[in-house]
Amino acid sequence: MKRVYNFNAGPAALPKQVLHRAQEELLDFQDTGMSVMELSHRSKEYEKVHQKAATLLQELLQIPNDYEILFMQGGASLQFSAIPLNFLPSDKTANYSLSGSWSEKALKEAQKIGSTHTSSTAKETGYSTIPSQLTLSTDAAYLHITSNNTIFGTQWWEFPSTPSYIPLIADMSSDILSRTINVEDFSLIYAGAQKNLGPSGVTVVIIKKELLEQCPSNIPTMLNYQTHAKNKSLYNTPPTFSIYMLSLVLDWVAEQGxxxxxxxxxxxxxxxxxxxxxxxxxxxxxxxxxxxxxxxxxxxxxxxxxxxxxxxxxxxxxxxxxxxxxxxxxxxxxxxxxxxxxxxxxxxxxxxxxxxxxxx
Ligand SMILES: Cc1ncc(COP(=O)(O)O)c(C=O)c1O
CATH class of the missing domain: 3.90.1150.10 (Aspartate Aminotransferase, domain 1)
Known part of the structure; x- marks a missing residue:
């Protein structure tokens, strides 16, 4: 069997051991006589998979109990809209630090929803640097950063800090689980799975429970973080196979140390x-x-x-x-x-x- 040197940006390489395990379990998942893809998302067997993924993530990232772990769909790109829909009220301004194309895209979505401010930008260096000299607007609803810039190849090595009443939100799609972070420095972390977490299809959201209280009730149900938090990410059919693969990848990370x-x-x-x-x-x-x-x-x-x-x-x-x-x-x-x-x-x-x- 031929395996290449895979340097894809995402979807990306998966650990060989994980692929083998998925292969072994494919036709008959834990004596159910069917694959994990064929299980009902309401079955106790699937529920265990779902819970295991959340527990492992909590252990590996040392996520405190006052955070919820959500499994959503729509990729990191849908988070670009969900964040301002939930956390940008009409009397406040969303702050964005621009470190590359993905943060520009996130800002663009927020601009459709309310008032925004560019807190800092590295555009003038062709995004070869991380932006410095951050200015927060006085009425800041939150500050959004992109922790690793997949396209330009830059990474924040020291995160900005905000006053405790201004939530720091980070798109960690391309570096989650690759280095130690202090989750408590952030009010919301999100990541599409297809780089460090597993296959595409699931987006992990780690959100401070306190922030959930701000979600307005008049936004679309599926874009409201409360919907997913209240229903343990089982409000509708979750991407069960992607979450299963996520749980295997997390097992693998734990085994590696x-x-x-x-x-x-x-x-x-x-x-x-x-x-x-x-x-x-x-x-x-x-x-x-x-x-x-x-x-x-x-x-x-x-x-x-x-x-x-x-x-x-x-x-x-x-x-x-x-x-x-x-x-x-x-x-x-x-x-x-x-x-x-x-x-x-x-x-x-x-x-x-x-x-x-x-x-x-
Ligand atoms: C940092 C970052 N944010 C967001 C995205 C968009 O992710 P998705 O395709 O899951 O919407 C990507 C995709 O490569 C990314 O690298």
């Missing part, structure tokens, strides 16, 4: 690639400034479009998949989420060195 282990390995993987870039004497040009470099998405360019194109063609021939940069920015990007093994990064670093030697 939890988030601290993930963080250590991710650092090692990222350093391998950044060292290759830095030692290439300008052949590989990293997009992100050094102090903003992401440990999840390593973005770089080659000296010409022709070389970039040849690099991508040859990489593909050698079994490296997903190295093309996002269609908006071009160049190259290696997404090295939790499930990408160190060996894949070593193989890529070796390939980069040999390509450089042949093409300098």
């Amino acid at each position: 939890g988030i601290e282990a993930m963080e250590r390995i991710n650092k090692e993987k990222a350093e391998l690639l950044y060292e290759t870039i830095d030692q290439s004497e300008g052949f590989y040009i990293g997009h992100a400034e050094k102090d903003a470099r992401s440990h999840m998405n390593v973005t770089f360019n080659l000296p010409s479009e022709e070389l970039t194109s040849n690099f991508l063609i040859q990489a593909k021939e050698e079994g490296f998949v997903g190295l093309g940069g996002h269609r908006m920015v071009g160049g190259c990007r290696a997404s090295i989420y939790n499930a990408v093994p160190l060996e894949s990064c070593q193989a890529l670093a070796d390939f980069m060195k040999s390509f450089q030697a042949k093409n300098r």
Whole structure:
């Protein structure tokens, strides 16, 4: 069986052990005589899966009891609308820190719903840095950040702090579970699953119970966080297979040693690639400034479009998949989420060195 070096940005690599386990359990899930996809979402067998995913997430991220863990649908993109619908009243202003295209998209959705303020932006550096010099409007409803910028390859290493009455909200779609965070620093964290958590289809939301009290009753039921909190994310049919896969991925993370282990390995993987870039004497040009470099998405360019194109063609021939940069920015990007093994990064670093030697 052929398995490639998968550097896809999302959906992305899944741990091989998880895929094997899903395969083993596919036809007959825990003596039910059916697959987990065929179980009723109201059955006790499925309920256990659902509960296990929430419990494991709570343990791994050390989520305090005054937070709810929700499993929603619609991807991180639907959260861009749900957040202002729930937490932006007409007499307040939503604050956004812009660190890339995803935060711009989040802001755009909020602008359709109410008043907004750009607290800081790194647009002028081509999103090669993390924005600094934050200004909060006096009537701030919340501050929204994107913790890791999947497209540009930058990551917040020190989160902004807000006064306790201004909720800090973070889109952690592309770095959740990759490093230790203090959940209590945030009032709401959300992440589409398809990078570090599992397959696409489920969006994890971690929300402070206090914030739930603010959800207005006159918004669409499915976009109201209270609906999902009150019904343990079983108000309607949840994406049961995605949640099952999430539970297997969380099991795997725990077996690897939890988030601290993930963080250590991710650092090692990222350093391998950044060292290759830095030692290439300008052949590989990293997009992100050094102090903003992401440990999840390593973005770089080659000296010409022709070389970039040849690099991508040859990489593909050698079994490296997903190295093309996002269609908006071009160049190259290696997404090295939790499930990408160190060996894949070593193989890529070796390939980069040999390509450089042949093409300098
Ligand atoms: C940081 C970030 N936010 C949001 C999204 C959009 O996620 P979805 O496709 O789940 O809506 C992505 C997708 O890549 C992302 O990387």
